[in-house]
Amino acid sequence: MSPAYFLRRLLAVALVLWIVTIAVFAITMVLPGNAAIMILGEYATPDQVAAMEIRLGLNRPAAIQYLEWLFNLLQGDFGMSLRLSLPVSDVVGSAFRNSALLAATALVAVTVVAVPVGMLTAVKRGTKADLGISLVAYVGTAMPEFVTATLLLVIFAAPGNPLLPAGGFIPPGESVAGFFNHVILPAGALGLILTAHIARQVRSEMSDVLASDYIRAARLKGLRERRVIWGHALPNSLAPAVAVISLDIGYLLGGIIVVEEIFAWPGLGRLLILALENRDLPVIQAITLLLAMVYALSNLLSDLVIAALDPRVRYE
Amino acid sequence: MNELVRHPTGLVGSVLLSLVAIAVILGPFLAPFDPQAFHPAVRLAGPSGTHWLGTDQFGRDILSRLLTGAGPTVLFGVGATALGVLAGSIIGVTAAVAGGWVDSVIMRTLDGLLAVPDLLFTLLIVTILGGGIGEAMLAVAVAFTPGMARIARSSVLSIRTREYVLAAIARDESRAYIIVQEVIPNAIGPIVVEATIRVSFAIMIGATLGFLGLGAQPPSTEWGLMVAEARQYMYRSPWVVAVPGLAIAVAALGFNLFGDALRDAFDPRRRR
């Protein structure tokens, strides 16, 4: 791959993010209600509301506010959180780290399970094992995270003899075992739907590969089935699998919102809900921008990986 | 249609969808009890001869609530998808037909919006609109629009280079005729397939919004809300959350399976 291609892709990501900043800013501008009341809640005294209104100073033209915000943003200054009275970069930064831990764990687990399962079911297409796994996968994709999470809690964290903690977070720096103990349920709730989806997609990609002329040619060369699958089919299915996984990262980033809320995971998702409920505009803006950036960059990364896996796209 | 039912996935999907459709249309009439009526004597009771699926914290009959909740739950998904598809198709077709800088601007904007995860986008919009089932439906529709616009655009673009469209251009047909008569009828297939599968996503997102308190509101019997309301009793009587939770899965599964079968039926390459 040429540096020019990489640069062009990076430019495209920057353009996308710029568009996101406009969209995000526009959205936060039209949020209804008196921001001060929304931030302080109904038990705030009128004094508090008045003080907050002065502090917000949201009475300047939107375009000026946008430019000012963008200017600060480019210097790494996301402003102050209105609800938490801390710099947004601090609040969002630590939440981002925690979310990344959860998302990465889930993604790794999903990949490790889903890709082999998808390939296996494609190879064993039509057998009982395929049917069984496909059925589970179908049901899996139809369960929203909050249902999965709730059922997981009922099954694994029921009081009396809980197998796993019902929620909470322990930084891996504090205790690795504790981290894994706490991450299993949220990662499971987050991963079920993705595992099912990715396994299905990989199965379908792999089935297409297995039905292709070059697999037929390989078989008719007398190659053993093992060599056909591992030597010929697998390398061709990896690139599409990476593409599917990278697209599902978008879904994963949405899924963390609910899962973090249920499992008390101190990440971006929960922070976002708090920010939305409290009209914490700088935090909403930062999170949305951050998630969009992660998604755009993960797509870019997946393109690079695909280029590494498939010689046809290498010199594009 | 035969093609659909012959597929095992299509068959199961059709059966599940029929069940859901029956619940949507006839649910309110089939419900044995008033779904809002309290039966304080039998709060949080397990399944019994009177209350087949048990009762909730107010002693309301879960079966009746489930049956009347099918409407709001499923129609939410269908409505949100329909709106999203309509808006997306209009935008996508416009971009494809206009081409040039109009297309570029529309597509780059869509790229930007698509970079925001669906649920996050929906949450932002529902917060702007202010929560409630109608607002949530609109939000999901808006969140679906960019994706559908993309699909519609690529569908139109692939149709636009078909030879029958070229033939129409060569004949000097009007632009309107080409779009309405030649392009759209043929571009609609992939859009319908995508829409069907998206209904299941819309149902799930709708339920999730209900669960987060931003979608359907009490005393609605929308299934996501039923799960949310019953969650605090989940250890005491697990079926109160399990029943609506599984109902959501069944409805979503039905649309998912049906959509996949539809895709296979449209795509000869995948036909077995």
Place this chain on the structure above:
Amino acid sequence: MTRLVANRRQVVIGLAATSALPNMGFAQSMSPKYGGTLKISHSTRIATLNVMQLSGPAEYPCVDMLYSGLTRIQPGRNSAGPDLATSWEANEDATRFTYNLRQGVTFHDGTPFTSADVVATYEAILDPDFGSPARSVLDVIDSVEAVDDHTVQFNLNAPYADLAISTAHANARIVSAAALAGDRNDLETKPNGTGPFMLESYDSARITRLVRFDNYYMEGQPYLDAVEMHLFPDLAAETANYLSGNVDVMLNVQQADFARIAAAEGSNALRVPAGRYVNVVMRQDQPPFDDVRLRKALAMSVDRQLLVDLVLEGLGRPAYDNILSPEFQYAIETPGIPYDPAAAKALLAEAGYPDGIKLTMVASNRPAIRGQVAIAIKEMARPAGFDIDVEAMPHDTYLANVWRKGNFYMAYWGMQPTEDATFNLLLTSTASYEDTAWFNEEFDELVRRGRSTSDPAERAAIYAEAQEIQLRDTPYIIAMYQDVLTASRDWVEGWIVHPLNRVFFIESVWLNRG
């Protein structure tokens, strides 16, 4: 086991006889053990530690540990006891108060506490631009003066008998003059108080950890080495975590989980009757709520005991529209209102609605109890001819569109420390959150007289009259009082909650682990 304390009224509220409280620090047979970390779980975020402005349920225990006030609400009573002030006296007409300050107290950073800190704190509270919630109960103060290093004097603009209770306000804790003179944003995250615990780490998304302050003025206290506040936003997860023994105290317990937690081995579920209530707001400057008969008809259409059973799982008491719960010293014996749909229907017909009336009642979804009460009222009132359409909505939408604007909605209030604070919160014409347009000059005048009267008998008569007026006009329907529920593990000694839910006495808690 459940400690159920449901003594009606009198001075002692929440906690009955001390014999029922073997764990109280001041009444125990065992001598407390030192050391250990107390883990408390809570479900709402600790968004700030700014003592002068915070208002979150989980923020109150934090400032209660970090700071001291001049006075402090006493365990189990709605009365003020000494804290940083050892004593106080008023002049004849209760317009000037002198507080004598404790000597030898230092802040966590080692600087000594003096009257200058008190003056600086109260001046900040009284500054309208600073927006302290405590100002609403302290705005009778005209000026604060330091008489000497350990004496301050408050000059009031009107007679006010309850000043000692007002100075116990959770947001009126003493901050050092230096902190107020410096960057006030530091108050958010770098608290420097005189309380029994100091902040060690603050992660608003997860754990806030406080450690023992060795120079706390109470000799030998606190007993604990540290206290950790663990956040669990999902209530079901919080309960499961508590029951599995990962935390020692659950700050607030849901009604739905209370019985299970009470029955669980090694767990103490504590239930404290309190004056918390959901009230039905009806705007009386517009029809149909301008007609008292309609309001009364609705009041008769609510089966209050059933409501307590359904919504509170029995963990509360029926209320009969009195804004003062029995815990208040001057609360009257409120007559019951029987559930009588037939009579209600007749009264509704009399009010001009023989065929019933269609109404839309708004309920925010946070906390869920608002919606639950609304739905229950809808069902109960149906036989009386009320066709109520419940419109539940997200809390932010409610705040933006309905709160203090709508004509028929559910409000939710915690208990106030005094009768005067309660009336001035909602019911007087100039109340802070006046939302009914129920303006009654006679009532206003009674409240005004009550606050400047120190004689208990006189006050009782005045407040009784005020309550009669309130009950006659039914500005709100208040159908039940909700108990405060908390839980602690067996090894936790001395954990109590106050009906006000603002003071916690954690300096007296100790761990009795084998």
Place this chain on the structure above:
Amino acid sequence: MTNSRAAAANGQPVLDVRDYSLAYGTPAGPVEALRNVSLSIRPGRTLGLVGESGSGKTSLAWAIMRYLPANAVETSGELVLLGEDLRTKSLEEIQDLRGRRVCMVFQDPGASLNPVLRLGDQIAEALVRHRALSQKDARDEGEAWLARTGISRPSEMMNRYPHEASGGEKQRVVIATAFACNPEMIIFDEPTTALDIITARQILDLFDDLHDETGVTALYISHDLGLVSRVAQDVAVINQGAIVEFGPREHVFTRPSHSYTRDLVEAVPNPDHRIVTSEPDAEDALLSLDEVNVMYGRGKNILSFLQPKREVVQGARNVSFGLRAGEILGIVGESGSGKSTIAKTLAGLQDFEGSVAFGPRSYSGRHKIDRAYRRAVQIVFQHPDASLNPRQTIGKILSRPLKLYDLVPRSERSRRVRDLLRSVFLPEDYAERFPHELSGGEKQRVAIARAFAAEPRLVICDEITSSLDVSVQASVARLLVDLQQKTGTACLFITHDLNLVRQLAHRIAVMRNGDLVDLFESSQARAPERHPYTTQLLDAVPVPVEASQVSSAAERAP
């Protein structure tokens, strides 16, 4: 090879298919694919298996390779390879046999090579598998075979990926792989169909050389009788799953016993048998192109810097020629030569520079083209499946030009549609049908009828016969010429089939890489002043074997 030699010695056939029948199970019941097929190939000989699409020829190849889908049911017969019935072998035995004793070369080398593996590895793995060579030896051996297939830099080719090689190179790699294990038999399944004319010719020559060299027994499957007549000593004709003709080539061509074979032989275009007899009016110019240039892939807007850079390709370069009324002008060339660009340009579907004069008017760009021009110039596309809107009935499709150009009053339209259907020899009730209910040939007739419905003065035919079966090709070509003669419409006939174009065009234009390199009267095709490229093209095409030539060609067989 020893087995094969032994077989040769005792006259035993290498492959003997006896009474073989095959069916596919479908939801609608079993569908017969092969019915009582019997044929045999003697050692060292090439059997040409000829049939149209769907005739079962590929099914037979799969059956021999024992590569049948799960729903295949073999209802009778034996497949005997040197005395052993393949049907009785286990999967493991078959895997040992594939690629070692029986190999296969496929139609599309682009699809049959794994895109993510290097070409060298794809040859070597077969050698490692079947000849137990080490990786290094296998690569050396593979490279040697690549050299034998005429690849100029074999070691470089070994390290390339399929997308880095041309179609011809890829097919050489596939052929090298097939020959490398020294098999007894190779099945060639249309190995040249996906290639350009000249490349196809080179592959065919390679086949001849390697066949002579190794003496391998071959089954050569093709739809092209002309081609088969050139490479095979024996010919079998398969129709609807049954062998209708089997025998030595001379026999099949000179004395076909079955009517289907006769039709097939007749349908092969032969440049010496002209379909068109009349000549156009010499001086009546209808259309002329003047210095027409077409560029592809030019950036269009400011955001295009975000698109991967597209190469600018010149689709047509300074093309000028004229067309007379009533004339049939053939345009030939390989893929990418620009012949379809000219078709699209003249149909008003392609931006161009230069000018196109039509009658009294001249057009200097696509957007200048008006309705009068568009009505007078109609186009018929290559793929009948794609050129008819699948959602419209045939009646609607045919009446559209009538309505658009207001040719006949509304009340007359359905009658006119019926006339049009009759004129292309289709039943009138086809008006009610949808395109998918028609066969490929029928659809192409509808497309032709639609073009002629506009009463045009010029019809552009862009490869209209190339996706059709041989027998259908001939009838469609004849239909076109009939209509053209009847109406006097001029015709631009674009094709890569040189034999066909020589049968029906008055003049032939040759294009290459966007340039018009030659333009000549059909009768002058073999004249000495032809452009060398034209000669090369003409030489590349196998001319159907006439009865008289058969014996001489057969002598070349060993």
